[in-house]
Amino acid sequence: MNSRPPKNVNVNDLPRRILFGAAYYAEYQPYERLTTDLDLMAEAGFSVIRVGESVWSTWEPEDGRFELDWLQPVLDEAHARDISVIIGTPTYAVPPWLRRKYPETAAHRATGQPAPYGGRQDADFSHPAFRYLAERVIRKIVPRYADHPAVIGWQVDNEPGIEILHNPAVFQGFVDHVRTMYGDVATLNDRWGLTYWSHRISEWSQLWTPDGNTTPSYDLAWRRYQADLTTDFIGWQAGIVRELAAPGQFVTTCIDLGRKALDEVALASPLDIAATNIYFPMQDGLRHPAPADPPAAGRPWWLPWSGAWALYLKSDLSYGIRREPFLVTETHAQSIGESHVNYPAYDGQWRQAVWAMVARGASAVEYWHWHTLHFGLETHWGGVLGHSLQPGRCYEELSRTGAELRQAGETLAGLEPDADVAILYSLESKWALEFQPPIAAGTSGDPDRSAYDLVVATLYQGLFDAGLQAAVLSPRQLGTDAAALAARWPVLVVPALYVASDELLELLEQYARHGGHLLLTFRSGYADEEARPRPRVMPGVLREAVGAHYLEYTNLAEPVRVTGPGGDFDGRATAWADALVPDTAKPLATYDHPHLGRWPAAVTNEHGSGRVTYLGTLPDADLARQLARWVAKTTLPDDPWRARPASVTVTGARAADGRRLRFVSNWSWETAPVRLPVSAMDLLSGEALEAGSEFSLGAWDVRVLVERDTGITGNRQEERR
Known part of the structure; x- marks a missing residue:
């Protein structure tokens, strides 16, 4: 076994540039096109791909029989084009043989009700049998590819915390947890107010399952316990991967913010860097100011808000997980969600969204995914390439954005977003x-x-x-x-x-x-x-x-x-x-x-x-x-950057070299004039702009400026440091 001592990777050890790329599944393509795909990525300025996390049945087609070599050509081709790779452990989507041979590992969504097979995240990840099988496949995959020069990091599992587990052993674990916390039933009765509706218990075996619970204190304890289970699972996986990974490779997971059994801050503690999904409405769903009553038809049901502000909120929540730069392991290229929700971006919006996420601390932006799938539940979740697999409007704009990120280079590494x-x-x-x-x-x-x-x-x-x-x-x-x-x-x-x-x-x-x-x-x-x-x-x-x-x-x-x-x-x-x-x-x-x-x-x-x-x-x-x-x-102190047209936003960040960057974006169809309160240089064009001068932002446009007069910060927190 390839065993290495535990280690932590500092976020500053990541490549000194913004990683830009997509999830890539060569195994999902309808025909062999690996060379074509990787060439297109390289031409678009993609510098990273995420692979392997969805296909346990490919890694292990039968119980104990492993096929590990199929990913080698993908990594070799990526490395030949200077594209880095993040490999995911496949534990969030279990193969049919596992459910058939180990039915006790099925997640129970209610007491006595195992989840039917056919989706994902349908396993009780706390079950010893599942842990054994998960560790076995992890210990096969990681040593096989840990020393490949393309691999820069590992994603353990994917979008953890989706399910609240009601399995019998999970509930008994909760009872043990509560007993340890409160010590005796009298204390529990008092702290939870169980006198109400005759819910007092006289022994621990009388604590009822949560399905019919009406006691708020019980529910809060149950939610805390479920989040702890998720944190323990991800920390356990991270420990295994870190033992086997090569020095300098980071360990993360893909966090879908707001899941039911998830404490994002606790979950990220044993990881090297936080990584999140950032999805948001496009087209008129990115307007600023947002309309007072935006139409629900313009977004999937699971995106409750519209407006540019919602994109920034998700980015700020992501930075807040560890209070440091983060990875965007998933964002959308074209349509998102169900087959009836198709609202790909207006021209300029893909580029705007990337710069917005970077401005708020994203060290990587990856699309889910490179190619629109030709099968499965997410057949109509649009990739960078559509079902035709031919480059189109999305690819062209991302190519422009990739070139800009390359041009900006190390200036964007390790940005600290401003906060008033x-x-x-x-x-x-x-x-x-x-x-x-x-x-x-x-x-x-x-x-x-x-x-x-x-x-x-x-x-x-x-x-x-x-x-x-x-x-x-x-x-x-x-x-x-x-x-x-x-x-x-x-x-x-x-x-x-x-x-x-x-x-x-x-x-x-x-x-x-x-x-x-x-x-x-x-x-x-x-x-x-x-x-x-x-x-x-x-x-x-x-x-x-x-x-x-x-x-x-x-x-x-x-x-x-x-x-x-x-x-x-x-x-x-x-x-x-x-x-x-x-x-x-x-x-x-x-x-x-x-x-x-x-x-x-x-x-x-x-x-x-x-x-x-x-x-x-x-x-x-x-x-x-x-x-x-x-x-x-x-x-707060006056900030002259706040004087701007209604459709324009200005956000700031401090670069690692101390320079202040301003990201100026126009979230509308109308051209917007912007008057500079300080002297600045356009980071991408090199154009020098004097204080008091004016420039125009076109529809759905963004400019990245470097201030030349650092006397005005607009950020009182710096004045107090």
């Missing part, structure tokens, strides 16, 4: 508000299980529309030093922090006391770590810092107009309203309503040397943008 504000993303609050949503979905009256992400997305869009750049942090990334937190992040946006410990809430209070501007929304501070509402006047621990309280709240059946003094606010409150009563806080905006008008929709309060602003409703896009502008005016 930070957003706290609480996975546990998300889980709790999925179980007991505070708002309804549209006009249906059904609970909106995506309520937490809706609040986050609404505030992010408001910041984006106001020209502000955001970093995304998890609670564990805040640290414990409130003064340092305030110095690093002058504004901290905290959406719907429903589940939080007293310690976390006290850190937020101290953050404001030490000079930070804390922006809270409704539902923040409401429940403890067990998802139990606190028996206090809300917002509980944060009441003094907020300078206001409330004793009641209401859902809003219809939007309500909200206005503020001086014309700063004129938008709509939707879905929810806290009945805020100011104590020391000043009203910031009020409801224009005969009943709600007695309470402010938002208040702000000076606290220590900082400020706390509390938003008691879910704002519409206008109100969210107005609030973000008010926060910027109140707290």
Whole structure:
């Protein structure tokens, strides 16, 4: 066995250029065309391919019989063209023989209900038999190709965390976990409130399966446990691969953000670099500003939002996983999703999207996939090449983009995206508000299980529309030093922090006391770590810092107009309203309503040397943008780059050599004039541009500029370092 000591690969050890390429499956092609495909990739400036992750039955056609040589020609041809390779372990899609001979490894989607064979991610990855078989195939594949000069990294599994496992052994493991955590049933009864509806247990064997559970604390514990299972599985695989891989090869997995049994930050901890999927609506789905009510027909059902801001949100979430550059292992070339959802990009949008992801910290952009498949569920998920396998409009634009990335070279390596504000993303609050949503979905009256992400997305869009750049942090990334937190992040946006410990809430209070501007929304501070509402006047621990309280709240059946003094606010409150009563806080905006008008929709309060602003409703896009502008005016330094046409966005990043880059993009059909506030050089053309000069951006166009006057940063966090 080829055994090497465990090692970690620093992100800075990656190739000092942006990797650009696609998933490539020669085994899926309808006829032999390896040389043609690799030649086309090289001509398009592709520098990386991802292979092998979907075909366990090709690696191991029968139990214990392995065929490992079929990938060799792909790697040899790639290496001959200076194209790097990431090899995936095939454990997310099991072969038929495995299900037939080891039926006990089938994932149960409900107690006693094994998933029928025929899809993917349908195995209980915690089962010892599955682990044995998975390790066996991994230990065959990795040594076979670890020393190939084309291989730069390994992807373990693919899109983990899709299923919540209800297998008997998984449930018994959960019982053991709960018993270890709480010690005795009396403590569990108390912490989960099991007196309600006669759910108290007298011995651990009485803990019921989760299928019919109605207890919020139970559900939160179950979700945490499922995410831990996924993290353990990926960490286990990463350890095996790292033992066998060659020095300098990284280990990652392809993260599909927001999966049910997934804690992205924890999952990425044992990896060398985070890698995510970034899919987004194209065509009019990339407009900026986004339309108030975009048509659902323009995007797959699993993409809930439209607008350029949604692309940036996914990128910022990806960078936030490890707070460092990340790989985009999947993004789309043409149509995505089902056969009836076909909206390939307008001219220029492929290029715009690449530069947007790079601007927010992507070290690689890979398409899923090179060629549109001729069979299988994803037959109509468009690749760089369509079913004809002939280069077309997509290939031509990606070729231009690949040439630009090559030209930019090392300038783009290791970019640190600018951030004017930070957003706290609480996975546990998300889980709790999925179980007991505070708002309804549209006009249906059904609970909106995506309520937490809706609040986050609404505030992010408001910041984006106001020209502000955001970093995304998890609670564990805040640290414990409130003064340092305030110095690093002058504004901290905290959406719907429903589940939080007293310690976390006290850190937020101290953050404001030490000079930070804390922006809270409704539902923040409401429940403890067990998802139990606190028996206090809300917002509980944060009441003094907020300078206001409330004793009641209401859902809003219809939007309500909200206005503020001086014309700063004129938008709509939707879905929810806290009945805020100011104590020391000043009203910031009020409801224009005969009943709600007695309470402010938002208040702000000076606290220590900082400020706390509390938003008691879910704002519409206008109100969210107005609030973000008010926060910027109140707290952040002026940024002359924010003065620009409505369809233009400007994001910044610091290069490894200290230079500041600006990515200027026009998300519309109309030509947009841009006036430069500082002197700059066009990174791609080399053109020198003087401060005060003007250039035009065409439809769906982007320019990458290098500032020559570093006196204006537009990023207060740097001034405080």
